[in-house]
Each structure stands twice: as structure tokens, then as C-alpha cells.
Amino acid sequence: MKQESNMQNKVITAYAPASIGNVSLGFDLLGAALKPIDGSLLGDEVDLSIAEQFSLQVKGRFADKLPADPASNIVTRCYQHFVKVLEQQGNAKADIPALSMTLYKHLPIGSGLGSSASSIVAALHGLNQFYAGHFGKAPFSDNELLLVMGELEGQISGSIHYDNVAPCFLGGLTLMAEYKEQIALQLPVFKNWYWVSCYSGISVSTAAAREILPKHVSMPDAIQFGRQLAVFTDALYRQDEQLAAAMMRDVIAEPYRKSLLPKFDESRAYAEQNGALAFGISGSGPTVFAVCDNLQNAQDINQWLTDNYIQNDTGFSHVCQLDQNGATTRQS
Numbered sequence: 607m608k609q610e611s612n613m614q615n616k617v618i619t620a621y622a623p624a625s626i627g628n629v630s631l632g633f634d635l636l637g638a639a640l641k642p643i644d645g646s647l648l649g650d651e652v653d654l655s656i657a658e659q660f661s662l663q664v665k666g667r668f669a670d671k672l673p674a675d676p677a678s679n680i681v682t683r684c685y686q687h688f689v690k691v692l693e694q695q696g697n698a699k700a701d702i703p704a705l706s707m708t709l710y711k712h713l714p715i716g717s718g719l720g721s722s723a724s725s726i727v728a729a730l731h732g733l734n735q736f737y738a739g740h741f742g743k744a745p746f747s748d749n750e751l752l753l754v755m756g757e758l759e760g761q762i763s764g765s766i767h768y769d770n771v772a773p774c775f776l777g778g779l780t781l782m783a784e785y786k787e788q789i790a791l792q793l794p795v796f797k798n799w800y801w802v803s804c805y806s807g808i809s810v811s812t813a814a815a816r817e818i819l820p821k822h823v824s825m826p827d828a829i830q831f832g833r834q835l836a837v838f839t840d841a842l843y844r845q846d847e848q849l850a851a852a853m854m855r856d857v858i859a860e861p862y863r864k865s866l867l868p869k870f871d872e873s874r875a876y877a878e879q880n881g882a883l884a885f886g887i888s889g890s891g892p893t894v895f896a897v898c899d900n901l902q903n904a905q906d907i908n909q910w911l912t913d914n915y916i917q918n919d920t921g922f923s924h925v926c927q928l929d930q931n932g933a934t935t936r937q938s
């Protein structure tokens with residue numbers, strides 16, 4: 607249980623990292639949390655403190671890309687949902703302190719970095735920690751909280767998928783079980799892998815990028831998808847890097863989505879010719895990622911993507927490792 611110290615009457619700041627949905631081979635079923643190796647922040651933050659009544663302020667580099675009305679912000683829905691459940695659990699309205707919340711929107715919207723998931727996870731983890739301090743017990747277990755996170759993410763993207771919220775919340779590389787008692791499983795990782803993550807600066811709506819996918823997959827693709835995911839998982843447990851990397855091919859979404867991403871094929875070709883073990887679309891794009899087993903290749907590919915894949919001054923690229931902590935809170 608991600609329970610931290612007693613935090614009532616203080617400002618709690620919750621942080622939730624960016625994530626790679628799908629990781630090429632696991633459409634909707636596999637996700638990875640990211641942490642830039644230079645220590646820069648790649649995730650949203652939410653401040654929470656007691657107030658007379660609920661309010662939400664939105665600040666940060668990408669605040670002006672969100673609807674101006676706080677009621678349309680997913681963080682407001684997280685708060686409303688949370689309070690509703692507290693009441694359903696038998697707490698009198700008067701005993702539930704209202705909160706002032708501030709979202710620091712550091713992740714671009716429609717980026718393929720799990721931006722909405724990051725806001726949802728920061729808000730719900732922060733709320734759970736805050737009310738844990740107030741009531742002496744966290745209202746939700748980690749698994750219950752994940753179910754709610756998936757539900758809220760589904761409201762935004764058109765269907766429930768946990769491959770952003772689960773790694774963002776739990777950290778590392780996560781596989782979805784979607785079993786009621788165990789939504790996600792944490793997988794072993796290769797500690798020497800670097801994940802270059804490059805956001806081109808354009809926006810791709812997740813809902814629209816899901817809409818363009820065919821509703822059915824062919825028998826050969828279904829067999830390849832199942833084989834890759836099973837062999838990849840086995841290779842992680844046996845720490846067989848070469849076999850794991852060889853399984854990282856997307857037969858479900860990339861063939862249809864790459865047309866939305868200028869310079870995708872060129873970028874894949876450069877990455878593969880310059881030492882990348884794998885290359886793919888992060889979530890629904892436009893962010894792409896390259897996996898390398900040494901820092902020099904990762905830095906070289908990072909530089910090339912910065913110079914060639916980024917299309918405007920909103921874009922950025924980072925050499926990352928997996929964020930093993932997932933969502934965190936601190937108190938001030």
C-alpha cells in the first residue's frame with residue numbers, strides 16, 4: 607500500500623510520471639513509467655490543502671492548453687468522485703474537509719506521454735494520501751484506486767485502458783491482468799536499458815487515434831501479438847535482453863497510426879541503424895521511443911531525434927530510465 611505519513615493540515619504535493627503506453631508489443635496491456643536521467647521533471651504535480659470549499663487552479667507550461675473551466679478538468683472529476691465514495695463509505699459530508707487543489711500541468715496534452723493519466727494519478731494518489739492522514743486509514747487500496755484511475759482515463763480516451771495509469775501509479779514496467787483483485791502486475795526490467803522519449807510538439811488525440819484502428823485483427827496478427835507478449839514476459843524473467851528486444855514489434859496500432867507521425871519511418875531507420883534495440887510509438891503518439899542498452903547510443907539517438915523528429919518549439923526529447931517509484935507525495 608502506497609501509504610505515506612500523516613499529512614493533514616499541510617500542503618501535500620503529489621507527483622505522477624509520464625508513461626509509455628503499449629510499449630509496442632502490448633497494446634492496452636503493457637506500460638512503462640519514465641524518469642529522465644538528467645533529473646528533470648517529466649510528469650504532472652498536484653498540490654492539495656484544506657480549504658473552505660473546493661477549488662482547482664491550473665498552472666505550469668501546458669496549463670493554457672487545457673479548457674479554462676476547471677469543471678472540465680479531469681482533476682475536478684477525480685475530486686468529485688473521491689468525495690462521493692467517501693460519503694458512500696458512511697462519512698458525513700460535514701466531516702469531509704474540502705480541498706483547494708492546484709494542478710501543475712507539466713506534460714503536453716495529446717502527446718503520447720500519458721498526460722491525462724499523469725493528472726489523474728497525481729490527483730487520486732494525492733487525495734488518497736490526504737484523506738488517509740485525515741481519517742487514519744487510506745480510503746482506497748492500491749488496487750481499488752487503480753480501478754478508479756482506469757475508469758476516469760476511460761472517460762477521456764473513449765475506453766478503459768490501464769497501460770498509462772498503472773505504470774504511472776505503481777512505477778516500472780507493468781502488465782495488465784485486469785482481474786478485479788489484481789488489475790496490474792509489475793514485471794522485472796533490464797536495469798541497463800535507456801529509453802529515449804521524443805515528443806515532436808504536435809498533438810494527437812488518443813480518442814481519435816483509437817478510432818482509426820480496425821475493430822478486428824487478423825488471425826496471423828492475433829497469433830503474433832500473443833506470442834510476442836508471452837515470450838517477452840518470459841524473457842524478462844530470464845533476463846534475456848536480445849529475445850525480449852526482438853519481441854518489441856507492434857502489429858496492432860503502429861501500421862495504422864504511423865501515418866499520423868511525420869518522419870516516423872526515417873526516425874525508426876536511424877535509431878535501428880545506430881544501436882537501438884527497439885523503436886516505436888509511445889501510446890498513441892506523436893511521442894516515439896527508442897530502447898538502447900548503452901548511454902552513448904541513447905544520447906546519439908536523442909540528439910538525432912531532437913534535430914530531426916521535433917517539429918516546433920513545444921517538442922522535447924529526454925534520455926530516460928524506468929521510474930521505479932511511480933507516483934509519490936511529499937509534504938510541506
Ligand SMILES: Nc1ncnc2c1ncn2[C@@H]1O[C@H](COP(=O)(O)OP(=O)(O)O)[C@@H](O)[C@H]1O
Pocket residue numbers: 671672673678679680681709714715716717718719720721722723725726762763810811812813
Ligand atoms: N488534467 C488534464 N490533463 C490532460 N488532459 C485533460 C485534463 N483535463 C481534461 N483533459 C482533456 O482530456 C483530453 C486528453 O486528450 P488525450 O488525447 O487523451 O491526451 P493524452 O493522450 O495526452 O492523455 C483533452 O481533450 C483535454 O482537454
Ligand SMILES: N[C@@H](CCOP(=O)(O)O)C(=O)O
Pocket residue numbers: 627628633634635716717718719720721763767769770812815816859888889890891
Ligand atoms: N493504449 C493506449 C495508450 C494511449 O496513450 P496516450 O499517452 O496516447 O494517452 C492507446 O494506444 O490508445
